[in-house]
Amino acid sequence: MDLELEGKTAIVTGASRGIGKAVARELALSGCDVVICARRPEDLELAARELSQETGRKVVGITADTTSTPDVERMIQEAANVLGRIDILVNNAAAPGGIARGPLASISDDDVLDDLNTKVVGYLRCARAVGPYMTDQGWGRIVNIGGLSARNANGANVSAGIRNAGLVNLTKYLSQQLGPSGVTVNLVHPGATRTERSGPMYEEQARQQGISVEEVEARVAANNATNRIVDASELAYVVAFLASPRSIAISGEVIAAGGGSGQAVYH
Numbered sequence: 001m002d003l004e005l006e007g008k009t010a011i012v013t014g015a016s017r018g019i020g021k022a023v024a025r026e027l028a029l030s031g032c033d034v035v036i037c038a039r040r041p042e043d044l045e046l047a048a049r050e051l052s053q054e055t056g057r058k059v060v061g062i063t064a065d066t067t068s069t070p071d072v073e074r075m076i077q078e079a080a081n082v083l084g085r086i087d088i089l090v091n092n093a094a095a096p097g098g099i100a101r102g103p104l105a106s107i108s109d110d111d112v113l114d115d116l117n118t119k120v121v122g123y124l125r126c127a128r129a130v131g132p133y134m135t136d137q138g139w140g141r142i143v144n145i146g147g148l149s150a151r152n153a154n155g156a157n158v159s160a161g162i163r164n165a166g167l168v169n170l171t172k173y174l175s176q177q178l179g180p181s182g183v184t185v186n187l188v189h190p191g192a193t194r195t196e197r198s199g200p201m202y203e204e205q206a207r208q209q210g211i212s213v214e215e216v217e218a219r220v221a222a223n224n225a226t227n228r229i230v231d232a233s234e235l236a237y238v239v240a241f242l243a244s245p246r247s248i249a250i251s252g253e254v255i256a257a258g259g260g261s262g263q264a265v266y267h
Contacts, residue, residue, distance in 0.1 A: 014093030191258020225260025
């Protein structure tokens with residue numbers, strides 16, 4: 001199916017690696033020119049150069065910290081200048097799993113606030129900044145990347161579920177605010193996803209547990225109905241559809257893309 005993305009433009013935050021980079025690659029392969037942003041300029045420049053060479057599309061890196069409103073506004077303005085217009089925003093910038101971890105007595109308020117500032121308020125900053133561009137042209141797509149911890153409490157990580165559950169309400173709010181102007185907003189919840197980080201992480205788990213990497217991966221995959229770990233490129237297919245004109249019937253919704261992880265039923 002042609003997603004009708006040829007000639008569209010996109011911004012993907014947190015895109016120097018991992019899910020964000022995979023999403024930027026898929027959008028570029030589908031015909032988009034893309035601005036990717038992250039905080040580390042060296043990683044960002046390397047990713048932009050790699051994706052541009054691979055896809056043949058314009059892929060430009062712009063350094064930005066989404067916890068800073070002035071930084072976000074500057075990044076969006078620079079992206080608009082580079083791309084000529086802004087059709088798509090994929091909000092992805094956040095520390096995987098969050099940083100507020102551990103027992104209740106030792107949880108740092110600052111860590112919790114940092115997690116929320118990055119993944120919830122940061123997404124809001126970016127959406128607010130691109131809103132005028134999308135509403136003026138009467139078309140736009142915003143896709144927020146959350147996490148299945150929104151649906152499964154994690155006793156070791158206080159802010160992972162809080163911030164991802166918060167994105168559900170933020171997504172609905174944005175869809176109602178921007179929908180009358182032709183902009184849809186949706187949320188994708190990844191589960192365990194294979195990225196550049198997962199290999200070393202599984203290797204370390206295997207070393208600690210005295211088992212093979214294959215056994216670690218099998219245990220992770222066993223939590224999914226499909227009995228396999230979702231690859232970042234496969235998650236990117238879902239995001240690309242939601243970012244396309246073909247997704248017009250969907251807005252304010254949450255899509256789990258974890259391979260059937262969990263036992264809960266939602267209706």
